[in-house]
Amino acid sequence: MKKTAQRLVRVVQLCLFIGILFAFAMFQGGFLSWFLFYSFTPILLYMLIIPFYPFKLWDVQRDSSANYVHAGSSVELEITIKRKTRFPLFYVMVEEFCPETLRFKDIGDKKYQYIADQSYYYENRQFRKILFPYFRKQFTVSFQLDHLPRGRHEFSTIKISTGDPFGIVSNEYHINTGSQMVVYPAVREIKWQLRANSLEEGSNPANMYDDRLTNVVSGVREYIPGDRFSWIDWKTTARKNMVMTKEFEQEKDAHLAILLLVNNTKSDLPMSLEAAIELSLSIMSMMRKKGQHLSLHILSDQEKHFTSQQIQSQFPNIQNYLAALRPDDQSHDTMRLQRTVQYLPKGTLVLTIITNLDQELVDSLIAKKKLDYQLAVCYITSEKQMTLENQRMIQQLRLSNITVQTMTEKDLVKEKWEVSATR
Template sequence: MKPMIRKIVRELQLLLLLGILFVFAMFQGGFVSWFLFYSMLPIIFYMLFIPFYPIHHWKIDRKVSDRYLETGGNIEVTITIRRKSPFPMFYLVLEEVLPETLQFQDVGKKKYQYLSDRQSYNRKRHVKKVIYPGFQKEFTIHYRIEHLPRGKHHLSDINLRIGDPFGFVECKYLFSAAKEFFVYPAIQDLKWKQQSMSLEEGTTSSHIHDEKLTNVVSGVREYIPGDRFSWIDWKTTARKNTVMTKEFEQEKDSSIVVILDVGGLQQSQRLVFEAVVEWTASILQSLRKKDQSISFYTFGKSERFFSNQQLQFQFPAVQNYLSTVKQEQVSLAERMVTPMKELSRGSVILFVIHHLDELLVERLSNWKKQDYTLVVCYVIPEKQLDAKEEQYIRSLRLKNISVQTVTEKQLMQEQWEVQASR
């Protein structure tokens, strides 16, 4: 109601101005007075028409340069506007308030130097563009969103506004032009340096080690280009009169289960959680490349599970999930009352966590008693790694549970490493 009243008041003011000019010309007379009246006449009529211009009949189309991106990337947004009549427009203002999910900026690994700072990740974004369409019936507006944060982002409403050159009257309308895109967690180059298990443990070949096992010889074979000089079996070579190399026993290990901690909303540190998700995504991708048998769990209000087959052949579905996963008001320890039935004896279980307390230490110790090999990657800011946290870590290591603390130093490295120690 108020906008309509405001429009009527403006229209009456313009009519009053027109009346004053006419009266002035009538009483003053002369060329100058009538010239002023007639020169202002089209401008005032134009201004009278603007508030009632049918801007809502315009057709708006939005396009984005890509629907699937990685954190820290940029996206180009193109908005095309079409109208039927070439009504003259002195200017057009486009305004868009971006969704809450985009009120952050991701500058790659550099962001982790402020791991404990709750505000460094925030960035208020607002799009405002001004163009001068004139008589054009179709025109486009481009803008760019940089340093995209992880998430599923919805671009929805666009506010368009036109007006007279003096800013006296205007016409605006809110258009809906929905478009969504996904920003996946960045996959970092990761080096796996976990110590190997027993040779007879498990049923699948180990692919998580960087060096070939060269201390247990299982046989000999003919030389293949690429074999090391130290692998040559000289005795067999002399006997058979052809170059023979040693064949080594391949290590065995159990399948690896990666568990992501999505709890701890009450102690929410968004940047720490982003590091946890990125670390998890990099581990999963690293193990996939090595054809390791893996599965992936998250313990939130509801349990989420991805099988080895999904991880190997449907990894985009996992990336989709990791792009949208959020912290929840749950505790990982409370969800770990008993080990999962799906886990086989001897499995390597890798936890990626961002919170450690006495109850979680107890739960992890109980799981260790079930004949699992536990590895914990604990993401924590350096200044929060106090005596209490160190005590929790020592308690786990004393129970033969591997623990790696991941601080700003590790996250800023060129190549990440999983190097748990006991």
């Protein structure tokens, strides 16, 4: 309303100025008076048109060099404007409104060196450029988006404004043109160390995930990329007309479940949640390439479970889900944790990734340890938050034969993350 009133005031002032020039030419007469009137009249008429210029007739399109990228990447955003007339415009300012989700900048693994100082990574991004189209009917403007953070980023509004060369009048218009960009969590290189496990109770331990036993064949299954050439069952392949590989006893029994808890993280360190999500995705990506049995269970405001088959065949959908995952204010739900774990096969290694540690969670994990599950906890936090109480709870878990690994700034800034589930 205020802008409309200012526009009307400017129009009235211009009309008065034209009237004054006309009156001066009529009463004064002579060449100079009429020269001034005819010289300024086209300029003043042009300035009168500017506030009513029909921007809504413009065709504005937004395109990006990529709609699906990983965190920390760069994308070029291009805005193309087409208009129907060649009405001269001295300048056009194009501004893309930055989504709130883009206030954070992701500088790669180095972002974790200031995990306790979140303000270091916030940036007031401004996407604004001035063009001088004059009589052109089509023109483009591009913006470079660097250090993209994880998430789904919704672009909705483009602001276009113009004015006269003297800055007396102006006009602006907001164009709603929606588009979305999905930024997946970054995938880190993982150095994997798992505790040894035996196939049968009382037998010698064998490494579950690095080497497979090739002397105990339990069946056949369809080929998964990453299987060895020597595992192919040629007779079954010829009979079924599809590539089939042997399934070994260890492969059948070995199972890893990732349990990601994202509850109650708004009050803590948001950067720790980013590390937890990147760690979960990196482990899945590595295990998926090896064809290992793996499941993912996410406990946030809503439960989400991904089976081993979904991880193999629907991996992009999992990336999409993790890209949009946000913390909530709910506390850890012990009942949901117990309900999730109880459906896993006995002997499953449950890797629990947490960013917040409390006594209720500790008691729940200890209770599950008694039900013949192998439990490992990866606690992502800042060194400043490693209080005596946290250290006491970690020691309590270790005394219950639960592996606990803490990952702080010095671990997260490394190029290769080390995940250990050994005592």
